[in-house]
Amino acid sequence: MTPTEGFTFDFRPGAIRVGAGCVARLGDELDRLGYDRAMLVSGRTVGRTDAVVDPIREGLGDRLVAEFPETTPEKTLGTALDGLETARDHDVDVAVAVGGGSTLDVAKVLGALSSHDDARATAERAIETGDLSVSDGGEPLPIVAVPTTLAGADLSDLAGVTLTLDRGTELDGADAGSSGEGPPSGGVSDPRLMPEALFYDSDLYRTTPTSVLTASAMNGFDKGIEALYSPLATPITDGTAARGLRLLRSGLGTLRAEPMNEARLREVLSGIVAVQYGLAGREGYRASIIHAFGHGFSHGYDVHQGTIHGVVAPHVLRYLFSEIDGRRDLLAEALGVDATGGPEATAGAVIQAVAGVRDDLGLPNRLRDIDGVDQSDFPDVAAAIHDDDLLAVAPDGLDPTPEAIVAILERAW
Structure with a gap:
């Protein structure tokens, strides 16, 4: 599209912070948004890596009431459902998703399920039909994102998920690659799933494996x-x-340097924000x-x-x-x-x-x-x-x- 043809652009990201140590402001941001009961959602490795989660815990302070370090690359519907049950057990009003695209996807799917009165029935129906959506009359659990990878799945209102309630599903190449066996994939997209705030903390990226x-x-x-x-x-x-x-x-x-140069790393994080700005909008992906x-x-x-x-x-x-x-x-x-x-x-x-x-x-x-x-x-x-x-x-x-x-x-x- 060229400017002379006209265009439509409808993109509504949350507040974006980029910089070393910025997760120390998580509590301030939650206060601004009006949330006071947070659950930390992360992968099994990230959630047990103190160098990553301790600064986040400190930034959240007494607002952190639950942790769910259970996401995996398989990002199954069952994991999202279990995460929602943990959130409801602790009366959580915001999910803080920490890690890569798999964790962010699970958090968004968790949010979509939370908008339904009967989340389990919704999940079971999604497995049967392949369709998952945010309820017209409900509001998804809000998300604050703390990315630790650079794939650019952060400023987005869509998520992919494996349509199974089995959290232990492993889809290896021998079983599902060429044969097509295994649970199908699905997805959900809704502007209400856009993170309400995003924190790109260079200190946390230094803990992510170079590969x-x-x-x-x-x-x-x-x-x-x-x-x-x-x-x-x-x-x-x-x-x-x-x-x-x-x-x-x-x-x-600088990503392969030891240590990474702070100024260059800041360029990388700013660049990742920029390339995905507007990537997922109402007009399409x-x-x-x-x-x-x-x-x-x-x-x-x-x-x-x-x-x-x-x-x-x-x-x-x-x-x-x-x-x-x-x-x-x-x-x-x-x-x-x-x-x-x-x-x-x-x-x-x-x-x-x-x-x-x-x-x-x-x-x-x-x-x-x-x-x-x-x-x-x-x-x-x-x-x-x-x-x-x-x-x-x-x-x-x-x-x-x-x-x-x-x-x-x-x-x-």
Whole structure:
């Protein structure tokens, strides 16, 4: 979309804080919002890592009345339901979600369930129908987010979940990858699930394993790429995504340093906020084909989506530029590469810049180098990518067949 065509932009994030030690202000923010009984929601590792949770506990003070350190990468509906029961047992009025995308998704699903009088019946119905929503007449439990990864799932009002009440579900590649076995995935999206406040504390990011930071950073970086060529792009999201990409390219190198440079880390956090600002709005989600490829490996493969992104993004972009313009000049400007050599040279420079980010992050550059990925699975993976909701919002003129998707995967092999 160009400014002359007009646009719609409806995005309502909560208050955003970025900086070292900012979680010390959690209590002040809860006071401002009118909440005084918080539950800390986190993963089993994060929730038992004192370097992460102690500063949050101190920031919340006596407002912290319960902890639920039980989320897992499987992010099942049963986990969210158990978390809601814990919240209700302690009369909680706000969930403080700490960690990565899985924890934030569980917190949002917990919030959606909380809006229903009979949450268990709602969960059971979601398993039968595949549909989960916030009740029209209810209000979800509010969320305050404290991210510790860089995938960019924070400034968002949607969440994915595995539709099972079995919290112990393990979806490994042998059981669910190529065969398609295992519980299905579902999702929920509603503006009322947007976190009411977000705290990006660089001190907490220093506790996150480097491998998690680098893989998640690739995922977040690609959100900025996709926001620019999304059919739902606006001048506002163009500006935030482009600025975010510049900040990320400048700062990402510090993620592998010991110790990380504070100024560069602050650039990274500011960049992650910027690339996802407006990504999830009332008009739709502005991620697209690269993320659909990532989702193709998300159910049944024990691999971070960002690692998949690092391998496939250059190949997906090469396919994209072979079919459409893809706003390559704007991408080149955002990435700080030469756009004066003509369309093909510009496309090549963009692809090279994205591959360079992957290499700087130390991520694999071939699918064959990722444990658990099998070339024989490509037809099934391609089918999942083709059916992914985000492929429906690919740039105008881009409609890959399953065969074309397999060909991209083969080139990435």
